[in-house]
Amino acid sequence: MPNDRGPGTDGRPDSASDDVADRWRSAQAWEPAPDDVIDVWRFELEVQDDDWAILTPDETQTANRIVVEEKRNRKASARAHLRRILARYLGTPPQDVRFTYGEHGKPMLAEHDEPRFNLSHSESKGLAAVSRGARIGVDLELAREGREFTEIADRFFSQAESAALRALPPEARPAAFYRAWTRKEAYLKAWGTGLSFPSNRFTLDYVGEGPGTLLSTEMPEDDVSRWHFKDVELGPAYTGAICLEGPDRPFRWWVI
Ligand SMILES: CC(C)(COP(=O)(O)OP(=O)(O)OC[C@H]1O[C@@H](n2cnc3c(N)ncnc32)[C@H](O)[C@@H]1OP(=O)(O)O)[C@@H](O)C(=O)NCCC(=O)NCCS
Numbered sequence: 288m289p290n291d292r293g294p295g296t297d298g299r300p301d302s303a304s305d306d307v308a309d310r311w312r313s314a315q316a317w318e319p320a321p322d323d324v325i326d327v328w329r330f331e332l333e334v335q336d337d338d339w340a341i342l343t344p345d346e347t348q349t350a351n352r353i354v355v356e357e358k359r360n361r362k363a364s365a366r367a368h369l370r371r372i373l374a375r376y377l378g379t380p381p382q383d384v385r386f387t388y389g390e391h392g393k394p395m396l397a398e399h400d401e402p403r404f405n406l407s408h409s410e411s412k413g414l415a416a417v418s419r420g421a422r423i424g425v426d427l428e429l430a431r432e433g434r435e436f437t438e439i440a441d442r443f444f445s446q447a448e449s450a451a452l453r454a455l456p457p458e459a460r461p462a463a464f465y466r467a468w469t470r471k472e473a474y475l476k477a478w479g480t481g482l483s484f485p486s487n488r489f490t491l492d493y494v495g496e497g498p499g500t501l502l503s504t505e506m507p508e509d510d511v512s513r514w515h516f517k518d519v520e521l522g523p524a525y526t527g528a529i530c531l532e533g534p535d536r537p538f539r540w541w542v543i
Contacts, residue, residue: 404418484506
């Protein structure tokens, strides 16, 4: 049921079945919550004064490989935001957060099993989610019009997903495409496989209303009932999705 009290009201988590629109509350109201609550964070990728200062030399070097200044600053800003977000849960200064990386590059905390987290950034926006006891993946995409959506789907989606896109009227395809893409990417990011697991080897339900479900997967030792999806409401230009392991949970939505 939609929250009729609007954002910034009481800091209580949404119930698991609530609509996600108009949920965002100021990060200033953040406080620790019970372990089953999932926190979602959104932020603008604008460099703040100490962004570069809290990055490690490795992170600085990685960002500095990006030639275009705006993109370089956004990369640094995303990592600095991630550090500040995780520092809240760990009770340490942002520069003291230590990362380690999975086989395919997924960042995790080096010195703690929890919380788990995932980050996505697209153009000027960033999105992160933090969970305890459950794998989580997030994806954010700036929706671009005029792309060859069915051709891209033929390449990256399963046959059933691709057929479902072609069956839609052309005007409905862009939004459906980005819904499918972000959910699929969030699933791969929850697993941390990156491109090592082909995106056409699992099928999501994405055409209808609601967050959709995983219909089939060839991911080793996976089970379709393991995952829940959540759409992230970010206005008309961006599409965001979260893939969460286990039963649905209460969510809180924070804007920095
Ligand atoms: C990194 C990857 C997982 C996502 O890339 P992306 O969509 O361009 O970028 P996003 O902004 O969503 O995510 C990047 C962030 O994810 C995190 N990340 C990196 N590798 C990851 C992995 N293997 N799993 C989960 N998260 C990962 C990092 O925090 C990274 O940001 P940072 O490097 O600035 O810290 C990419 O390697 C990938 O595999 N993409 C799949 C592309 C694809 O075929 N999609 C088909 C969907 S139908």
